Amino acid sequence: MLKIDAGSAVPVYEQLKRQIKLGIVSGKYPSGYKMPSIRQLASQLKINPNTIAKVYRQLETEKFIASKTGSGFFVKMEKEQMGSTRKILLAELADEFISKAIELGFTPDELIKTLSEKLERKSSNDKTE
Amino acid sequence: MLKIDAGSAVPVYEQLKRQIKLGIVSGKYPSGYKMPSIRQLASQLKINPNTIAKVYRQLETEKFIASKTGSGFFVKMEKEQMGSTRKILLAELADEFISKAIELGFTPDELIKTLSEKLERKSSNDKTE
Amino acid sequence: MLKIDAGSAVPVYEQLKRQIKLGIVSGKYPSGYKMPSIRQLASQLKINPNTIAKVYRQLETEKFIASKTGSGFFVKMEKEQMGSTRKILLAELADEFISKAIELGFTPDELIKTLSEKLERKSSNDKTE
Amino acid sequence: MLKIDAGSAVPVYEQLKRQIKLGIVSGKYPSGYKMPSIRQLASQLKINPNTIAKVYRQLETEKFIASKTGSGFFVKMEKEQMGSTRKILLAELADEFISKAIELGFTPDELIKTLSEKLERKSSNDKTE
DNA sequence: GTGGTCTAGACCACC
DNA sequence: GTGGTCTAGACCACA
Numbered sequence: 001m002l003k004i005d006a007g008s009a010v011p012v013y014e015q016l017k018r019q020i021k022l023g024i025v026s027g028k029y030p031s032g033y034k035m036p037s038i039r040q041l042a043s044q045l046k047i048n049p050n051t052i053a054k055v056y057r058q059l060e061t062e063k064f065i066a067s068k069t070g071s072g073f074f075v076k077m078e079k080e081q082m083g084s085t086r087k088i089l090l091a092e093l094a095d096e097f098i099s100k101a102i103e104l105g106f107t108p109d110e111l112i113k114t115l116s117e118k119l120e121r122k123s124s125n126d127k128t129e
Numbered sequence: 130m131l132k133i134d135a136g137s138a139v140p141v142y143e144q145l146k147r148q149i150k151l152g153i154v155s156g157k158y159p160s161g162y163k164m165p166s167i168r169q170l171a172s173q174l175k176i177n178p179n180t181i182a183k184v185y186r187q188l189e190t191e192k193f194i195a196s197k198t199g200s201g202f203f204v205k206m207e208k209e210q211m212g213s214t215r216k217i218l219l220a221e222l223a224d225e226f227i228s229k230a231i232e233l234g235f236t237p238d239e240l241i242k243t244l245s246e247k248l249e250r251k252s253s254n255d256k257t258e
Numbered sequence: 259m260l261k262i263d264a265g266s267a268v269p270v271y272e273q274l275k276r277q278i279k280l281g282i283v284s285g286k287y288p289s290g291y292k293m294p295s296i297r298q299l300a301s302q303l304k305i306n307p308n309t310i311a312k313v314y315r316q317l318e319t320e321k322f323i324a325s326k327t328g329s330g331f332f333v334k335m336e337k338e339q340m341g342s343t344r345k346i347l348l349a350e351l352a353d354e355f356i357s358k359a360i361e362l363g364f365t366p367d368e369l370i371k372t373l374s375e376k377l378e379r380k381s382s383n384d385k386t387e
Numbered sequence: 388m389l390k391i392d393a394g395s396a397v398p399v400y401e402q403l404k405r406q407i408k409l410g411i412v413s414g415k416y417p418s419g420y421k422m423p424s425i426r427q428l429a430s431q432l433k434i435n436p437n438t439i440a441k442v443y444r445q446l447e448t449e450k451f452i453a454s455k456t457g458s459g460f461f462v463k464m465e466k467e468q469m470g471s472t473r474k475i476l477l478a479e480l481a482d483e484f485i486s487k488a489i490e491l492g493f494t495p496d497e498l499i500k501t502l503s504e505k506l507e508r509k510s511s512n513d514k515t516e
Numbered sequence: 517g518t519g520g521t522c523t524a525g526a527c528c529a530c531c
Numbered sequence: 532g533t534g535g536t537c538t539a540g541a542c543c544a545c546a
Contacts, residue, residue, distance in 0.1 A: 097226035199545035328530035
């Protein structure tokens with residue numbers, strides 16, 4: 001399920017964190033779900049166990065999962081929070097995009113227009129691929 | 130004019146590069162404009178000259194400025210290029226935003242909707258500030 | 259493999275860049291090949307790590323290699339690109355030669371003639387050396 | 388007559404030196420010709436007198452001109468040397484081109500072919516411009 | 517004075 | 532261990 005793109009410029013731990021977060025907020029990993037063990041996931045993805053541990057620890061701080069010593073990590077996120085978490089993730093990305101674009105002197109209309117065009121082009125490309 | 134936030138997670142050289150790019154693309158630094166010397170800017174911003182040199186060299190490879198040994202760095206970007214450069218910069222930002230959001234499982238409609246809402250909220254905030 | 263002539267007028271980082279480019283374009287360093295680490299190469303060639311880092315970063319912007327923080331630099335150039343890259347490099351050299359010669363008032367015929375003579379002389383020298 | 392391209396990456400003193408050398412070997416500045424004074428040339432070209440002085444001093448070392456204290460610099464090159472000097476200038480450029488290209492693994496045939504093609508293309512462009 | 521190259525060595529994030 | 536950023540300061544070429 002989880003995949004790592006070793007060639008990407010995005011750090012491995014960031015890729016993992018994003019995918020797990022998405023899995024949780026989308027319901028694929030429901031509350032109480034037992035996450036794969038650090039060692040197992042490390043050998044499966046062929047990355048360093050320390051990296052997995054770091055990801056789990058950060059997800060724990062962000063209240064997505066909880067550790068039970070001796071038995072593993074478990075999803076903790078409640079359904080009620082999920083909708084808002086998804087929105088928060090997107091809001092963060094949008095804020096980042098907006099602030100950078102405004103800094104370059106673009107108007108809101110230009111942002112909307114550019115984004116719409118790119119998404120249209122993308123969807124038509126996806127069909128033909 | 131130029132400001133550095135030493136505490137920011139964004140590297141100093143990135144902060145500088147963005148500000149200078151914006152200055153050039155917005156016309157504040159017209160073609161032929163002599164950039165502040167490495168040493169002068171370094172002492173003004175209280176950062177190491179090598180950091181400024183790195184920024185200038187990168188802006189040079191990106192064709193924004195040109196160096197003349199012994200006399201300084203000069204803005205090279207022509208007015209004709211500015212429009213297209215502005216568009217390219219925006220397109221890069223939009224691509225980054227889209228790819229991250231799609232990766233997290235969001236639909237194009239959600240992107241447009243979130244962006245529009247944020248921009249509306251922002252413009253009304255700007256008025257009251 | 260890599261050698262530096264400290265006494266040369268050509269900057270150290272230029273010497274290195276050329277050799278590595280040649281190694282990549284000639285296939286000696288295939289795509290995916292892990293370049294020596296900055297520190298290791300620095301100690302081997304007895305030059306400062308920053309100089310190596312500068313070379314690698316420039317090769318990165320020229321799309322020859324890619325960095326993965328924490329694990330090293332890797333050759334990125336695909337075989338399909340190699341032929342065209344080789345041609346581009348030669349074209350740049352030729353353009354430089356032509357523009358300088360024309361600027362000095364030489365005719366195209368003189369360029370061809372001089373080049374041919376030199377190459378013939380060189381090949382006969384190579385045989386006797 | 389003499390022109391400086393301030394925007395060029397080629398150092399000002401190099402541009403000047405080349406043009407003067409060319410003027411001498413082409414006969415435009417015959418033996419005995421009095422070169423413009425340092426101050427006059429500096430103000431005419433709007434560059435630093437030190438730069439002119441440096442050029443004259445180097446041309447003196449290379450036996451193109453000679454200084455008479457109190458009266459200026461004079462062309463010294465004899466007609467008999469001129470033909471060979473022109474050839475030397477071109478030979479230097481050709482050697483530079485060849486050595487760089489060989490270093491990149493190109494064959495003599497490729498050099499000749501690329502150069503010929505570029506010169507043909509150039510001459511047809513010149514006609515239509 | 518200007519930029520260009522290089523050294524020495526620090527601290528950080530990532531694996 | 533790896534690369535990424537930054538500082539401090541040297542020496543050189545160019546104007």
